[in-house]
Amino acid sequence: MxxxxxxxxxxxxxxxxxxxxxxxxxxxxxxxxxxxxxxxxxxxxxxxxxxxxxxxxxxxxxxxxxxxxxxxxxxxxxxxxxxxxxxxxxxxxxxxxxxxxxxxxxxxxxxxxxxxxxxxxxxxxxxxxxxxxxxxxxxxxxxxxxxxxxxxxxxxxxxxxxxxxxxxxxxxxxxxxxxxxxxxxxxxxxxxxxxxxxxxxxxxxxxxxxxxxxxxxxxxxxxxxxxxxxxxxxxxxxxxxxxTAGHWTLWGKQDNTTQSERISSSNSTVFFNLNSLGIFSRNAHTNFKRNGGPVVQNVKGLYIFTKSELRKITNNNSEFLLVGSFGKVCKGTLPENTAVAVMSSVKVTEALKEQFIEQIEIQTHMMHVNILNLIGCCLEVDVPMLV
CATH class of the missing domain: 1.10.510.10 (Transferase(Phosphotransferase) domain 1)
Incomplete structure (x- = not known):
């Protein structure tokens, strides 16, 4: 024995x-x-x-x-x-x-x-x-x-x-x-x-x-x-x-708007993609473009979260993991009970926006057990957020 x-x-x-x-x-x-x-x-x-x-x-x-x-x-x-x-x-x-x-x-x-x-x-x-x-x-x-x-x-x-x-x-x-x-x-x-x-x-x-x-x-x-x-x-x-036209849907929601209805709303490619993401406000459109949306939306394997989705994921920011001069990190949970960290900076400059886009493009290609996985981001807010 x-x-x-x-x-x-x-x-x-x-x-x-x-x-x-x-x-x-x-x-x-x-x-x-x-x-x-x-x-x-x-x-x-x-x-x-x-x-x-x-x-x-x-x-x-x-x-x-x-x-x-x-x-x-x-x-x-x-x-x-x-x-x-x-x-x-x-x-x-x-x-x-x-x-x-x-x-x-x-x-x-x-x-x-x-x-x-x-x-x-x-x-x-x-x-x-x-x-x-x-x-x-x-x-x-x-x-x-x-x-x-x-x-x-x-x-x-x-x-x-x-x-x-x-x-x-x-x-x-x-x-x-x-x-x-x-x-x-x-x-x-x-x-x-x-x-x-x-x-x-x-x-x-x-x-x-x-x-x-x-x-x-x-x-x-x-x-x-x-x-x-x-x-x-x-x-x-x-x-x-x-x-999902470049967007991974987490909640199983279907956008019933027809393609012709979307196009008739605007001839803008950016607006078309925003519309397919469920982002309709003028501020959201502006933020999306300003935060590099037209580039980021083409990155494969990346979720594009809406603000309402992040509120649901984080239960209205109910649990902060870290708060500092750099910004804050909030705990969240995806629909299949995957725990995630939602990160946002206090402010973002033009230089930081360029770094943000580069970081997304690089990190989505890095798959390793000892590297945090980048799941997605939210671009319709004033300061872009990483998940």
Missing amino acids: KEHFAKEIIIHCQINHKNVVRLLGYCSEENALMMITEYISGGSLREVLGCKDYPISLDQRLGIALDCGKTLSNMHSSMCPPTIHGDFKPGNILLDDNFGAKLYDFGISRMFSKDSTQYTVNVIGSIGYLDPLFAKTGCIDPKSDVYSFGVVLVELVTRKKAYENGSMGLIETFFQAVRKGTKAREMFDADIAQSSNIKVLDKIVNLAAECLRMEMSKRPRMEDVAERLRMLIKARCQKGQEK
């Missing part, structure tokens, strides 16, 4: 990734083997998927899949020696308040060599998620994690359990549906089966089917799986931008 515990501690310590539950310490006294980890408040993916009253959007499910895919890819390709999780399933995926996924439980994880094929007689795993080929041959291969990942993908889009009441029928039913073409669509969770999501769901189904192939050599690498998920998410983001 102690050897098994020590092995788990060693492997867990070696996995340094933001989507892995942090190991803070352990206790190994005579009758007490305990691990101390960070607390993840959102519970497990198993609990979330099992609670039908708990809403979880397709984007959130894709984000969870990508988090897990990147983590497994890191374990397979970047660790030295590379490591197989061995028990990848919803019960070992913990979620934070923002639906960020963190892997847990490395009790049966195995280190492996890329240079030689390894086998074991100690075949361990969870029913419904264990790679049938590993169960049959004992061959230690990262593609076994890929199989388990495919099972979880099916669970994410169907919200059904791979193993329940002694039955492992989900994957068998899934393959029968895949063989019949679009029959797999009948398995989709109704909460995400809107017509606008069908093409993405079909691509997830295809990816899951590849991961679940019986021939190990025909399964994709975890690195490739993660990249395909990333491209799916990127395509959805770009589609969202196109639908």
Whole structure:
């Protein structure tokens, strides 16, 4: 027992990734083997998927899949020696308040060599998620994690359990549906089966089917799986931008004004874009242009917030995080419970406006775990604000 515990501690310590539950310490006294980890408040993916009253959007499910895919890819390709999780399933995926996924439980994880094929007689795993080929041959291969990942993908889009009441029928039913073409669509969770999501769901189904192939050599690498998920998410983001004419809508509101009505209001391109953002006042028009709106609105991946949206996000500036001579920082919350900081300066000069535009253009291209993400800005106010 102690050897098994020590092995788990060693492997867990070696996995340094933001989507892995942090190991803070352990206790190994005579009758007490305990691990101390960070607390993840959102519970497990198993609990979330099992609670039908708990809403979880397709984007959130894709984000969870990508988090897990990147983590497994890191374990397979970047660790030295590379490591197989061995028990990848919803019960070992913990979620934070923002639906960020963190892997847990490395009790049966195995280190492996890329240079030689390894086998074991100690075949361990969870029913419904264990790679049938590993169960049959004992061959230690990262593609076994890929199989388990495919099972979880099916669970994410169907919200059904791979193993329940002694039955492992989900994957068998899934393959029968895949063989019949679009029959797999009948398995989709109704909460995400809107017509606008069908093409993405079909691509997830295809990816899951590849991961679940019986021939190990025909399964994709975890690195490739993660990249395909990333491209799916990127395509959805770009589609969202196109639908909102360069503006990401946060609140699900639709602008019912027709294009001809907008154009008849003004022949100004700036006014057209302001109108599509729901900004109508003369001061807002002036501020938008003065604060670099015509340039900033073309920056991809950037939210353009209205003043009313920021009031809603910050609950009318009810909680200040920082106030100083430079300005103020207010705490806010986006619709999907993402905590944000809303920053504004006391005043802005012409020189600062140029810096503001440059900062936006640079920071939207910088994606790193140790750099604050720029989500968007508000330009219709006297002094532009960053979120």
